[in-house]
Every structure is written in structure tokens, then in C-alpha cells.
Amino acid sequence: MSKTYNLYCDESCHIENDHKPYMFLASICSSFNQVKKHTEKIKEIKLKHNFFAEIKWSSVSKSKLDFYLELIDYFYATDLSFRTVGIVKDKINYHAFNKSYDEFYYTMYYYLLNNNIHTENSYNVYLDIKDTLSARKVNKLKEILNIKFGVFRNVQNIRSHESLLMQLTDLLMGAISYLHNDREKLNPAKKILIEKIQEQSKDKLQRTNYSSKFNLFFIELR
Numbered sequence: 001m002s003k004t005y006n007l008y009c010d011e012s013c014h015i016e017n018d019h020k021p022y023m024f025l026a027s028i029c030s031s032f033n034q035v036k037k038h039t040e041k042i043k044e045i046k047l048k049h050n051f052f053a054e055i056k057w058s059s060v061s062k063s064k065l066d067f068y069l070e071l072i073d074y075f076y077a078t079d080l081s082f083r084t085v086g087i088v089k090d091k092i093n094y095h096a097f098n099k100s101y102d103e104f105y106y107t108m109y110y111y112l113l114n115n116n117i118h119t120e121n122s123y124n125v126y127l128d129i130k131d132t133l134s135a136r137k138v139n140k141l142k143e144i145l146n147i148k149f150g151v152f153r154n155v156q157n158i159r160s161h162e163s164l165l166m167q168l169t170d171l172l173m174g175a176i177s178y179l180h181n182d183r184e185k186l187n188p189a190k191k192i193l194i195e196k197i198q199e200q201s202k203d204k205l206q207r208t209n210y211s212s213k214f215n216l217f218f219i220e221l222r
Contacts, residue, residue: 002120002121002122003031003032003121003122004031004032004033004121004122004123004124004153005029005030005031005032005121005122005123005124006029006030006031006032006035006123006124006126006165007027007028007029007113007123007124007125007126008027008028008030008126008163008165008166008168008169009025009026009027009109009112009113009125009126009127009128009169010025010026010027010127010128010160010166010169010170010173011023011024011025011026011128011173012024012026012173012174012177012181020089020177020181021088021089021090021180021181022086022087022088022089022177022180022181023086023087023089023108024084024085024086024087024173024176024177024180025084025085025108025109025112026082026083026084026085026112026169026172026173026176027082027083027084027112027113027169028080028081028082028165028166028168028169028172029080029081029082029083030079030080030165031079032124034078034079035165038078038080038164038165039163039164039165041074042055042071042074042164042165042168043164045067045070045071045074046067048067048070049064049066049067049070051064051067054160054161054167055071055164055167055168055170055171056160056167056170056171056174057170057171057173057174057175057177057178057190058174060171060174060187060189060190060193061189062188062189065189065192065193068171068189068193069192069193069196071168071171072193072196072197072200073200075168075172076200076201076213080165080168081212081213081214081215082169082172082213082214082215083112083115083215083216083217084112084172084173084176084215084216084217085108085111085112085217085218085219086176086180086216086217086218086219087108087218087219088218102137106137106140106141106144107144108219109141109144109145110144110145111217111219113125113145113152114145114148114149115215115217116212117149117151118151119149119151121151122151122152122153123151123152123153124152124153124154124155124156125141125142125145125152125154125155125156126156126157126158126163126166127141127155127156127157127158128157128158128159128160128166128170129157129158129159129160138155138156138157139155141155142155172197172214175190175193175194175197175205176205176216178190178194179194179205179206180206197214200214201213201214
């Protein structure tokens with residue numbers, strides 16, 4: 001039986017010369033008919049903790065740690081799944097293949113989203129608006145994604161405040177990016193949250209794994 005899934009995507013340290021060693025692209029996947037349920041449940045958790053701001057990794061603090069810890073518990077208790085692709089940026093040599101940095105960026109999104117795709121299903125892809133070029137990027141990405149399977153029905157930009165699942169993507173991806181790019185900062189609240197994710201995932205967060213729940217894939221560029 002055919003199903004429809006929503007994929008909420010975000011990116012971290014994707015700027016070419018931002019002096020961060022790793023670039024990450026990430027997505028959270030939810031079945032279409034569960035999106036409303038997840039959204040309402042996350043709203044309940046926010047209300048319980050008197051949390052009225054946007055959920056994002058950069059805002060994790062000691063004062064709201066209990067909220068973020070419960071949010072992690074909720075993610076692991078549901079059918080939501082997370083995937084991130086990591087790339088060591090100083091190994092990117094797109095010039096050798098006569099490609100631009102933007103073309104490399106689209107290729108990484110292809111690796112992120114064309115994993116574990118089932119051709120009998122359809123997929124809606126939502127990307128966080130980053131800049132004035134976002135509309136052009138969406139059209140190009142839809143073209144690239146559908147080269148192989150043709151199952152990506154809709155690819156569009158949304159603003160992060162419009163989707164709690166997009167915000168959850170930012171939180172989980174931010175944890176992985178922080179672990180690899182900013183570990184020397186050792187923010188206590190963020191460290192506890194990373195430890196919580198690692199405990200729940202029952203796997204190392206520094207390497208590729210084969211989890212269907214919290215999947216990390218580090219691309220080896222040569």
C-alpha cells in the first residue's frame with residue numbers, strides 16, 4: 001500500500017569558508033498522516049515547560065534543559081526517524097570534477113534524501129529558507145532528486161517557525177554538528193543533551209552507523 005512521507009531538512013556549517021571542519025545536512029522523516037499528531041504533542045511538551053520560543057540547538061541552555069531532554073525522549077518514543085550526512089570540508093575537491101560548490105551541495109542532498117527510498121511511496125521535502133537563492137535551489141534539488149526514482153512529489157521552502165518538526169531537525173543536527181565542530185566549547189547543557197542522544201541511540205555519534213532511527217552517514221571523499 002502506497003504511503004506519503006514528509007522530510008524536514010536543515011543544514012549546518014554548509015558555508016564554504018566558515019572555518020568549521022564538518023558540514024552536515026540532516027532530515028527528519030514522518031509519515032504524512034502522523035505530522036499533525038507529532039506537532040500537537042510537541043506543543044503539549046512546550047506548554048508543560050512554559051517554553052514559548054522556537055526550538056533550536058543554539059538556544060539550548062541549563063534553564064530549559066528539562067524541556068529539551070523530554071523532547072529527545074519523545075523523538076525516541078515515536079516513529080520519527082533522523083538521518084544526517086557529514087562531510088569533512090577540507091577534503092572537498094569539487095574543482096577536480098569540474099563542479100561548483102553549489103553542485104557539490106546538491107549532490108550531498110541527493111545522498112541524504114535518496115537513502116532507503118521506496119518507489120511505491122511518495123515524499124514531500126521541506127527545506128528551511130536560508131537566503132534569497134532558496135527558491136532557485138529548490139527547483140534544482142527537485143530535478144536532481146527525481147533523476148533516479150521520481151518519487152519526490154513536492155520540494156519546497158518553509159520558514160522554521162512554521163514547523164515544529166523542522167525545528168526538531170535543527171536540534172538533532174545541531175547536537176551532531178556541535179559534537180564534531182565545537183566540542184572544545186563544552187557547554188554543560190549541550191553536553192548533557194548530546195549524552196542523552198548517545199544513550200538513547202545506543203551507538204557512537206562519531207561514525208557511520210546503520211540505524212533506521214538515528215542514522216549517521218559520513219561520506220569518505222577522496
